[in-house]
Amino acid sequence: MTNIEVIMAMKLRTVKRHFREGLKNSWRNSWMTIASVGAVTTTLILVATFLALMMNLNHVASNLEEDVEVKVLVDLTATEEETIELGENLAEIDNVESVVFSSRDEELQALVSSMGDIWGAYEDDNPLNDAFIVRATDPHDTIEIAEEIADFNQVERVNYGQDVVQNLFRFNQYARNIGLVLILALVFTAIFLISNTIKITIMARRKEIEIMKLVGATNWFIRWPFFVEGLLLGVLGSILPIALLISGYYFLDQNIESVNQFSFIEILPFNPFVWQLSFLVLAIGACIGVWGSVMSVRKFLKV
Amino acid sequence: MIEMKDVKKTYPNGVSALNGVDISIDAGEFVYLVGQSGAGKSTFIKLIFREEIASSGSIKVDNFDLLKMKWKEVPLLRRDIGVVYQDFKLLPKMTVYENVAFALEVVEETPRNIRKRVMEVLDQVGLKNKARFIPDELSGGEQQRVSIARAIANYPKLLIADEPTGNLDPDTSWEIMKLLEEINAAGTTIIMATHSKEIVNTIKRRVIAIEGGLIVRDQHRGDYGYET
Numbered sequence: 001m002t003n004i005e006v007i008m009a010m011k012l013r014t015v016k017r018h019f020r021e022g023l024k025n026s027w028r029n030s031w032m033t034i035a036s037v038g039a040v041t042t043t044l045i046l047v048a049t050f051l052a053l054m055m056n057l058n059h060v061a062s063n064l065e066e067d068v069e070v071k072v073l074v075d076l077t078a079t080e081e082e083t084i085e086l087g088e089n090l091a092e093i094d095n096v097e098s099v100v101f102s103s104r105d106e107e108l109q110a111l112v113s114s115m116g117d118i119w120g121a122y123e124d125d126n127p128l129n130d131a132f133i134v135r136a137t138d139p140h141d142t143i144e145i146a147e148e149i150a151d152f153n154q155v156e157r158v159n160y161g162q163d164v165v166q167n168l169f170r171f172n173q174y175a176r177n178i179g180l181v182l183i184l185a186l187v188f189t190a191i192f193l194i195s196n197t198i199k200i201t202i203m204a205r206r207k208e209i210e211i212m213k214l215v216g217a218t219n220w221f222i223r224w225p226f227f228v229e230g231l232l233l234g235v236l237g238s239i240l241p242i243a244l245l246i247s248g249y250y251f252l253d254q255n256i257e258s259v260n261q262f263s264f265i266e267i268l269p270f271n272p273f274v275w276q277l278s279f280l281v282l283a284i285g286a287c288i289g290v291w292g293s294v295m296s297v298r299k300f301l302k303v
Numbered sequence: 304m305i306e307m308k309d310v311k312k313t314y315p316n317g318v319s320a321l322n323g324v325d326i327s328i329d330a331g332e333f334v335y336l337v338g339q340s341g342a343g344k345s346t347f348i349k350l351i352f353r354e355e356i357a358s359s360g361s362i363k364v365d366n367f368d369l370l371k372m373k374w375k376e377v378p379l380l381r382r383d384i385g386v387v388y389q390d391f392k393l394l395p396k397m398t399v400y401e402n403v404a405f406a407l408e409v410v411e412e413t414p415r416n417i418r419k420r421v422m423e424v425l426d427q428v429g430l431k432n433k434a435r436f437i438p439d440e441l442s443g444g445e446q447q448r449v450s451i452a453r454a455i456a457n458y459p460k461l462l463i464a465d466e467p468t469g470n471l472d473p474d475t476s477w478e479i480m481k482l483l484e485e486i487n488a489a490g491t492t493i494i495m496a497t498h499s500k501e502i503v504n505t506i507k508r509r510v511i512a513i514e515g516g517l518i519v520r521d522q523h524r525g526d527y528g529y530e531t
Contacts, residue, residue, distance in 0.1 A: 013413070014411055017408060028396065207392070207394065208394055210392075211392055211394065212405070213378075213381075214354075214381060215381065215382070215405065215406040215409050215453070215457070216379065216380075216381035216382035216406075216409055216410060216457070217378060217409040218375075218378045221409060
């Protein structure tokens with residue numbers, strides 16, 4: 001073997017040793033392991049539920065926002081050239097994604113098909129205006145754009161469900177912010193809980209750490225088994241939350257359509273959403289486990 | 304092996320434990336450290352393996368300059384020094400074998416060498432047949448032997464014993480002393496803090512007496528020198 005091979009073999013053995021020690025420690029302190037895993041599990045169930053709720057709410061909100069559009073009613077007195085010019089002007093406004101022209105006849109057809117044949121009576125004497133449907137690149141700019149358009153020539157009226165849109169945006173904003181704050185608060189509570197639980201197990205092992213330092217162990221040599229242990233706690237703690245998440249969301253996904261037949265609210269599709277969220281939950285679990293563990297061993301390393 | 308020049312140590316709470324210590328200890332020596340409780344013996348010992356850092360002066364142990372060394376080198380220094388305590392400091396949940404192997408795992412020895420060396424040192428301290436016991440199943444003298452085995456497993460150049468016989472009865476104490484003498488005879492420098500007048504006056508060695516944070520006596524083949 002070359003020198004490098006010898007060093008590699010040594011490192012591999014050390015890594016194995018750290019894993020063995022980490023597992024052995026979790027086993028030896030089995031009650032504390034159960035307590036820590038319980039803390040992680042509880043927190044992650046809350047976090048997972050909340051994340052699923054938040055992400056779906058966000059999804060629904062985004063869908064609703066995407067549907068927001070400005071309907072520009074063209075003056076009945078406008079000539080064809082003026083109408084075309086208006087269309088060009090609309091397209092030049094900043095942040096406008098698309099401008100679609102809908103003639104008065106198309107408008108009437110749309111009305112008939114959605115409201116019924118009664119409106120067909122107006123076919124001979126169409127009272128409707130020509131219209132432009134304007135969409136903003138970012139739905140949040142809709143209100144501003146609509147106000148700008150209202151001042152244009154040949155515009156009779158601008159229609160974008162004024163009050164509804166404003167309230168929708170405000171509600172979505174609040175919901176997102178509150179959700180984010182709650183999730184962060186939950187995660188921090190979890191880290192605090194876990195680092196405290198692990199601190200208790202480490203307190204019981206401070207003698208071990210002290211002796212390791214006295215016989216010349218490096219700090220990382222001492223830290224690694226705790227790192228492994230924290231990782232194990234985090235991963236074990238995320239098993240139940242992920243199982244609940246998958247089965248719960250599956251149930252919801254299967255049943256929501258029958259309940260929700262006439263509504264246009266739709267939840268995020270089971271695949272890939274659940275797998276992504278499961279991975280996120282696993283990652284959060286592993287992070288808080290490792291973080292809590294490494295944080296709590298830190299102050300015992302100063303000998 | 305150890306060079307101290309004008310070493311002073313003041314703890315953060317304002318207590319000054321050493322007030323200017325000059326000492327030189329050669330490789331292979333056996334040195335008793337005597338003095339009343341609170342005289343500065345423990346601080347002297349802690350400074351040598353850098354559990355504490357001197358406030359001023361200079362300390363050289365082996366080839367390490369203890370006041371200038373990097374924090375990362377501390378583990379390397381400690382691998383050259385074995386430490387034995389009055390209260391043994393064994394891990395109660397581990398077997399005798401594991402307690403000793405522990406010190407070798409830390410320096411990343413191969414499993415084969417660890418097995419070989421652990422059995423070797425256990426044989427040396429006379430506990431080969433008790434390798435599978437846990438510390439609570441052993442007598443005090445046997446536990447101290449385990450801690451000595453752990454201290455010498457890594458072939459240290461220096462062995463520090465902080466009142467190794469403090470918790471043991473006289474007969475057992477003599478057995479421990481015999482063991483320490485054997486280790487010293489094999490070339491390891493030994494510094495032993497003790498309160499035992501009998502041991503110091505019987506096995507004559509260099510005696511360093513500390514009082515009020517100063518070395519008040521340094522005598523080859525000396526006496527304990529205090530009335531107890």
